[in-house]
Each structure stands twice: as C-alpha cells, then as structure tokens.
Amino acid sequence: MAGPLRRDPAFRSLFAARTISFLGDSLSLVALMLHVAETAGQALAVALLLLVGDLAPALFSPLAGAIADRWDRRRVMIGCELVQAGLLVAIALALPPLPLLLVLAGARAVSGQVFLPASRAAVATLVPQREQAAANSALGLATNGGEAAGPLVAAALFPLVGVRGVLLVDAATFLLSALLLLRLPALPPSGPAGGRNGLLDDARAGLGYLWREPALRIIGLGFCVVVAFNGIDDVALVVLARDTFDAGSSAAAVLLAAVGLGLFAGYALLARWSSRAALPWLLVAGFAVSSVGNLLTGLAWAVGMAFALQAVRGLGIAAMDVATNTLLPRLAPDALLGRVFGNLYGAIGLAAGLSYVGGGLLLDATSAPVTFIVAGVGGTLATVAVAVALPRALRRRQP
Known part of the structure; x- marks a missing residue:
C-alpha cells in the first residue's frame, strides 16, 4: 500500500x-x-x-x-x-x-x-x-x-x-x-470513443461493448448474480441475532460490524500480496468466500460463529472489489473504461435493490437461516459458473 x-x-x-x-x-x-x-x-x-x-x-x-x-x-x-x-x-x-x-x-x-x-x-x-x-x-x-x-x-x-x-x-x-x-x-479522453457522437450514443456504445465482450459480460453477470443473492445479508443478520439467537440489538450490531472488520483486514492483506495473485482467480475466490460465508452463516449455532464467518466473508468482498477494479482496465480500452466501470457498478446497484426486495420477501416467508442458505447456495452456483467460463473467455482474448 x-x-x-x-x-x-x-x-x-x-x-x-x-x-x-x-x-x-x-x-x-x-x-x-x-x-x-x-x-x-x-x-x-x-x-x-x-x-x-x-x-x-x-x-x-x-x-x-x-x-x-x-x-x-x-x-x-x-x-x-x-x-x-x-x-x-x-x-x-x-x-x-x-x-x-x-x-x-x-x-x-x-x-x-x-x-x-x-x-x-x-x-x-x-x-x-x-x-x-x-x-x-x-x-x-x-x-x-x-x-x-x-x-x-x-x-x-x-x-x-x-x-x-x-x-x-x-x-x-x-x-x-x-x-x-x-x-x-x-x-x-484517450481516443475517438471519447465523444465524437452524442452522449446518448456514447452511453449505448458502452452498454453494447460490455455485453459483446465475453470476459466483461461474464464478470458483470457473475458479480450481479452474486450480489442479487447475497445483498440481503445485512437485513438478515439483524433478524438472525434477534429472532434465531434471541441475542438482542447489541448482538445484531456486533454481527453487522464483522463484515467491516473483514473488509479492513482484506484490503490490508491485498495491499501487500495482491500483486502476486492471478486477478481472475482472486475474483473467483472473492465470489466463493463471500457466498460460502453466507451459506455457513445459515448453519451457525451461535453469535460468535456467525461473527467469525461474516468477518471471513468480508475478506471475500475485499477480494472481489480489488480484483474487479484492477482487472477491468486490462480488459477494456481506456476510451471505454469509464463506461465499463459505470455500467458494471450501476448494474450491481440494481442487483442489490433486487436482493433487498426478493430477500426481504424470502426472509418474511421463512427465516434468517433459510435466507442465508439460499443466498449462499445461489452465490456459490454463480461462482462455479464464472470459474468455468471466465478462463475460457480470457484464453480466447489472447492473440
């Protein structure tokens, strides 16, 4: 760092x-x-x-x-x-x-x-x-x-x-x-894509490029699916602490702090070691840790265990963030890089909104442990799909 x-x-x-x-x-x-x-x-x-x-x-x-x-x-x-x-x-x-x-x-x-x-x-x-x-x-x-x-x-x-x-x-x-x-x-601006057409045309070109490039499309879809399944975790943690563990608001606050602590630790570790990691696999590892962390949280039997799992999950979220922000400039030209970042994180925001709605309905219909298990399983399946498809797409990009 x-x-x-x-x-x-x-x-x-x-x-x-x-x-x-x-x-x-x-x-x-x-x-x-x-x-x-x-x-x-x-x-x-x-x-x-x-x-x-x-x-x-x-x-x-x-x-x-x-x-x-x-x-x-x-x-x-x-x-x-x-x-x-x-x-x-x-x-x-x-x-x-x-x-x-x-x-x-x-x-x-x-x-x-x-x-x-x-x-x-x-x-x-x-x-x-x-x-x-x-x-x-x-x-x-x-x-x-x-x-x-x-x-x-x-x-x-x-x-x-x-x-x-x-x-x-x-x-x-x-x-x-x-x-x-x-x-x-x-x-x-670094090239012609920086603005010879109208702003709306530039925006459409950015969306089209993100969808046409297989590696970018896989990263974007995988990230959005992982977030769509796992974005409900903050709300579910409160219910898990209060209803499942019967531990009250203080325990809920402790669980909510766990991911933040994991994030800090993850960024600190990655600042030192991420230059040695293969970025596609760092991204996949982040997807996996964040998803499996929620899956195992659904099976936790005590606040301490859930805290540890959510802290580990924070490590995965840090890996997702660093890998994405470092990998995208290597896959997209500078003239389109703002649009690639903007479209990807905009889509992730929409996926988070979908998670709040769908996850909230699931939480009301079932329980916090079931919600965590469903979230973890869905995110893990998406991770497996990315792990299979992304290396192939990256190999096809090589001359």
Whole structure:
C-alpha cells in the first residue's frame, strides 16, 4: 500500500480526495436520515431517501460512464465535487419539504455516480499496472474507513451544530476534495470513443461493448448474480441475532460490524500480496468466500460463529472489489473504461435493490437461516459458473 502512496504525488491526491469524498457521503446520509425521520415521522420516508440515493445513480450509470469517457476526467471529478457541495449547501440552508429534498438528494447521488467511474478509470492512468492492485487496495481501505467514520463524526457534530451544521461540514469536505483534485495532471479522453457522437450514443456504445465482450459480460453477470443473492445479508443478520439467537440489538450490531472488520483486514492483506495473485482467480475466490460465508452463516449455532464467518466473508468482498477494479482496465480500452466501470457498478446497484426486495420477501416467508442458505447456495452456483467460463473467455482474448 505504501508503494504507490509514497512514490506518486498524483495518486496521493486522488487517494485523499476519494477518502474525504466518501466520508462526506456518509456524513450527509446520516444527517438526512435523521432529519427525515424526525420531520416526516415515517419509516417510509427514510426508505424513500435510501431508495433515491441508490436507484437514481444506478439508472443514470450508462450516462455517468459516458461523461467520464467524453471529457477530461480530472475536470469531471472536480465538477462533480463542486456540484455536490452546492447541492448540500442548498439543502442545509433550505431544509426543504420531503419531495424537494428527495429531488436534491437524488441529484447529489447522481453527481457522485458520475465521480466514481471517472475516479476508478483515473487510477489506471496514474498508477503503473504492476502497482494498480495495491493502489486499489489502499483506496478500498481508505474509502471504507471514511464510510465507517462518517456516522461517528456525524454523532459527534450533531449536538454541537445540528442538521444544518453537519450538512455544511459535508459540503466543506467536497470542496476540500475538489482542491486536492486540482493537483492531478490533465486526464483527457484517450481516443475517438471519447465523444465524437452524442452522449446518448456514447452511453449505448458502452452498454453494447460490455455485453459483446465475453470476459466483461461474464464478470458483470457473475458479480450481479452474486450480489442479487447475497445483498440481503445485512437485513438478515439483524433478524438472525434477534429472532434465531434471541441475542438482542447489541448482538445484531456486533454481527453487522464483522463484515467491516473483514473488509479492513482484506484490503490490508491485498495491499501487500495482491500483486502476486492471478486477478481472475482472486475474483473467483472473492465470489466463493463471500457466498460460502453466507451459506455457513445459515448453519451457525451461535453469535460468535456467525461473527467469525461474516468477518471471513468480508475478506471475500475485499477480494472481489480489488480484483474487479484492477482487472477491468486490462480488459477494456481506456476510451471505454469509464463506461465499463459505470455500467458494471450501476448494474450491481440494481442487483442489490433486487436482493433487498426478493430477500426481504424470502426472509418474511421463512427465516434468517433459510435466507442465508439460499443466498449462499445461489452465490456459490454463480461462482462455479464464472470459474468455468471466465478462463475460457480470457484464453480466447489472447492473440
């Protein structure tokens, strides 16, 4: 992890900007959830806020990726951070009624969705290929740390400055991120695919490319199926702790923390060792560990065992993330890389939404252990399919 951070000032700036940006995302989410819960007084209102934050960016992802490929990625990232800062200032000053608040929150989330493919593609430009796995591991560790610290920072600030103050602090984090991004070199479009056609044509071309390329299609479908089965795990963990183990809310919080601890450990290990791993097999291993971890959680008989299994599962999620972010730049040309990232992670967001709906229905109809077993079995079957199909597709790509 220290290698690219120590040797590359541009990557250090991107690293710091993304860490601060993710911290800001978490701050504003907590602040808005608490504000909506207090003013609207309905769980549905909070659910709508979360849905807007997840669904709107996912639906916009083809255009988000096209924007990342069409213009200078440095300028795109700076523009996104400034837009998010402006929207948060507007929300903080007005604290508008729920319908307008949802519109503004959705616009902020879409701006963040444009930022992500541009920043992921920028890593492939700024960092030598041999160090990209370590760089992506460092980013994963830092951004997850920012997301984890956000609620704690919000909790400390709330008694002092209230909702408006927390939102204004969040706006300041995006301004600071934009200032850090000014230190990056220009990252202009790399070829004709960067924007000779209209934006919608570019978005369609990106979707078509992701589907036509067998290796990318296998990775995308496999990732989405694994997430569609396993995305319900957070909700199921709460039910597992309370209903199955009869252990209460504290045990539920401990189980929810397990994956985060596994993620931190996974990113730290991968920062040191991922350069030695074969990326396709690292991806498959991540799919397998994350899926089998849920399968075995369904068979666990105590909170301690479930905690250990979910911590191991966090290692798998870290492997999935690092392998994907490092492998895609080797499979797609730079001129299409923003669209590949944008479309893939947009589809993953939709798969997570499907998991919340389908998994929630299964959880209500059966039990938490059954839900974990079904999730684990489905994800494991998808992993086996990827393990068989991906090596063949990669061999066919070789000259």
